Amino acid sequence: xxxxxxxxxxxxxxxxxxxxxxxxxxxxxxxxxxxxxxxxxxxxxxxxxxxxxxxxxxxxxxxxxxxxxxxxxxxxxxxxxxxxxxxxxxxxxxxxxxxxxxxxxxxxxxxxxxxxxxxxxxxxxxxxxxxxxxxxxxxxxxxxxxxxxxxxxxxxxxxxxxxxxxxxxxxxxxxxxxxxxxxxxxxxxxxxxxxxxxxxxxxxxxxxxxxxxxxxxxxxxxxxxxxxxxxxxxxxxxxxxxxxxxxxxxxxxxxxxxxxxxxxxxxxxxxxxxxxxxxxxxxxxxxxxxxxxxxxxxxxx
Numbered sequence: 001x002x003x004x005x006x007x008x009x010x011x012x013x014x015x016x017x018x019x020x021x022x023x024x025x026x027x028x029x030x031x032x033x034x035x036x037x038x039x040x041x042x043x044x045x046x047x048x049x050x051x052x053x054x055x056x057x058x059x060x061x062x063x064x065x066x067x068x069x070x071x072x073x074x075x076x077x078x079x080x081x082x083x084x085x086x087x088x089x090x091x092x093x094x095x096x097x098x099x100x101x102x103x104x105x106x107x108x109x110x111x112x113x114x115x116x117x118x119x120x121x122x123x124x125x126x127x128x129x130x131x132x133x134x135x136x137x138x139x140x141x142x143x144x145x146x147x148x149x150x151x152x153x154x155x156x157x158x159x160x161x162x163x164x165x166x167x168x169x170x171x172x173x174x175x176x177x178x179x180x181x182x183x184x185x186x187x188x189x190x191x192x193x194x195x196x197x198x199x200x201x202x203x204x205x206x207x208x209x210x211x212x213x214x215x216x217x218x219x220x221x222x223x224x225x226x227x228x229x230x231x232x233x234x235x236x237x238x239x240x241x242x243x244x245x246x247x248x249x250x251x252x253x254x255x256x257x258x259x260x261x262x263x264x265x266x267x268x269x270x271x272x273x274x275x276x277x278x279x280x281x282x283x284x285x286x287x288x289x290x291x292x293x294x295x296x297x298x299x300x301x
């Protein structure tokens with residue numbers, strides 16, 4: 001390890017759908033966090049690891065900060081807000097607009113409580129003209145004393161190298177937390193469950209996906225095949241029928257798309273078997289939230 005090696009924790013915060021998970025996947029070079037055009041895609045604090053000769057960045061991708069409507073929402077907001085005070089650098093992702101709404105105001109309030117340097121990342125620069133990006137930067141710089149402001153396009157992989165140089169600049173000196181081959185602290189089962197949920201989010205109508213969880217019942221390994229049994233949990237009987245679809249068509253689509261990503265991740269063939277169960281109002285059940293990996297202490301700010 002170099003004498004001036006750097007290492008530290010960086011959190012990505014922002015409103016839902018601003019591109020946090022897309023940016024993190026782009027930096028890491030591999031899909032770890034799921035993405036969709038629907039809010040609340042990311043439910044857990046996902047840690048990914050970016051390692052170079054200069055240093056190691058442990059990224060903490062958090063749920064989008066938004067108004068919660070149930071205990072699951074409370075959990076997600078608790079994670080997002082708590083992470084701001086536990087890292088070495090905060091990256092706040094925003095869209096290239098001069099409009100600062102209620103969600104952004106909530107984030108600004110949270111930023112006032114941290115002593116960590118905050119890098120404003122203006123994402124989606126590929127969607128507007130250059131002058132609109134400059135207007136957004138000028139507007140946001142009046143709201144907070146940012147350590148850096150970096151315009152990027154996570155989708156197009158634009159200016160990501162410059163962003164990482166800025167991040168490295170503010171990390172403390174110290175040894176790596178993980179070995180150089182590590183890219184995430186998430187267990188395989190967790191990633192598999194999230195990949196399945198991602199396909200449901202993308203294929204289903206808006207009123208259903210927020211009430212979907214995925215439970216991995218088993219993963220059996222052989223030399224050339226991994227057999228995975230998983231259950232999609234929904235809140236209503238009517239949703240179960242829609243998830244399965246006529247003659248099972250929708251469930252087959254979810255399984256087919258998920259299997260492709262899982263095979264790429266595991267580098268082997270996958271036999272994916274899916275079922276659907278109804279657990280009414282699971283997002284407001286302490287027992288079921290715990291069963292799906294959400295813990296009560298994370299609901300307390």
